[in-house]
Amino acid sequence: MNSLYIDGVVLTPLRKIKVEGGDVLQGLKSSEDCFTKFGEAYFSSIDPGAIKAWKKHTIATLNLIVPVGEVLFVLSEENGKFAKVKFQEVFLSLEKYNRLTIPPNVWFGFQGLGTESSLILSLSNIEHCSNEIVRADKNEFGYKWV
Amino acid sequence: MNSLYIDGVVLTPLRKIKVEGGDVLQGLKSSEDCFTKFGEAYFSSIDPGAIKAWKKHTIATLNLIVPVGEVLFVLSEENGKFAKVKFQEVFLSLEKYNRLTIPPNVWFGFQGLGTESSLILSLSNIEHCSNEIVRADKNEFGYKWV
Numbered sequence: 173m174n175s176l177y178i179d180g181v182v183l184t185p186l187r188k189i190k191v192e193g194g195d196v197l198q199g200l201k202s203s204e205d206c207f208t209k210f211g212e213a214y215f216s217s218i219d220p221g222a223i224k225a226w227k228k229h230t231i232a233t234l235n236l237i238v239p240v241g242e243v244l245f246v247l248s249e250e251n252g253k254f255a256k257v258k259f260q261e262v263f264l265s266l267e268k269y270n271r272l273t274i275p276p277n278v279w280f281g282f283q284g285l286g287t288e289s290s291l292i293l294s295l296s297n298i299e300h301c302s303n304e305i306v307r308a309d310k311n312e313f314g315y316k317w318v
Numbered sequence: 319m320n321s322l323y324i325d326g327v328v329l330t331p332l333r334k335i336k337v338e339g340g341d342v343l344q345g346l347k348s349s350e351d352c353f354t355k356f357g358e359a360y361f362s363s364i365d366p367g368a369i370k371a372w373k374k375h376t377i378a379t380l381n382l383i384v385p386v387g388e389v390l391f392v393l394s395e396e397n398g399k400f401a402k403v404k405f406q407e408v409f410l411s412l413e414k415y416n417r418l419t420i421p422p423n424v425w426f427g428f429q430g431l432g433t434e435s436s437l438i439l440s441l442s443n444i445e446h447c448s449n450e451i452v453r454a455d456k457n458e459f460g461y462k463w464v
């Protein structure tokens with residue numbers, strides 16, 4: 173388990189277990205530090221080049237895993253309108269098979285890489301609730317999406 | 319929510335929510351009847367034509383979702399060696415986007431369909447524990463895998 177520089181953000185290497193007929197890929201166990209509570213599991217697909225940014229959960233902690241394709245996640249500690257921002261870039265894919273834990277109140281966005289749609293599994297400690305999500309335009313905060 | 323004929327087996331239609339840049343696919347919410355407890359989330363990939371059968375969990379209840387490819391699940395109520403068996407076939411894929419709940423003590427096996435590897439998300443109410451899994455050869459029980 174590696175702590176990234178933003179408080180509460182964690183990148184955890186996951187194991188891929190060789191099995192005849194198709195591998196087993198670790199996800200999340202209830203005994204792990206990154207697990208607090210189960211609220212909802214859902215998938216987000218992201219088209220190649222598409223950008224979904226920015227959003228910030230004010231209550232939910234997310235555990236994110238990418239078993240298909242490759243996704244760039246960009247995290248930002250503060251609101252760029254009023255503060256000097258810093259960005260943390262994290263690449264998730266089956267090759268870079270890690271779990272990304274994002275605590276509440278961290279701005280993040282993500283972009284599909286490669287040539288096919290990518291798939292993100294989100295494990296949230298609460299059920300989806302649009303009231304706890306704050307959104308900003310992808311051009312906010314000065315991050316240069318390519 | 320539809321109850322299949324095997325006691326405790328449930329097939330639940332899931333929603334696919336259109337989102338620009340990539341759809342969101344429902345998985346499991348803690349408020350749903352099919353959720354009891356979170357133990358572990360993991361993926362199993364299954365190669366085209368490959369068969370993983372048979373196994374039976376003696377403790378775990380599994381919630382299974384197939385967001386990539388297509389998988390045939392075959393369930394059997396009883397041990398074919400000593401009883402007249404019945405088989406329940408369930409096809410899961412993004413097109414037939416359902417969640418399959420398998421309670422303990424139901425034999426099941428699965429086969430990858432199509433031409434690419436398929437992906438199964440398993441949400442189990444306990445962490446993986448090999449002691450609670452019983453296995454039998456795929457040729458047991460008289461089911462004709464093709």
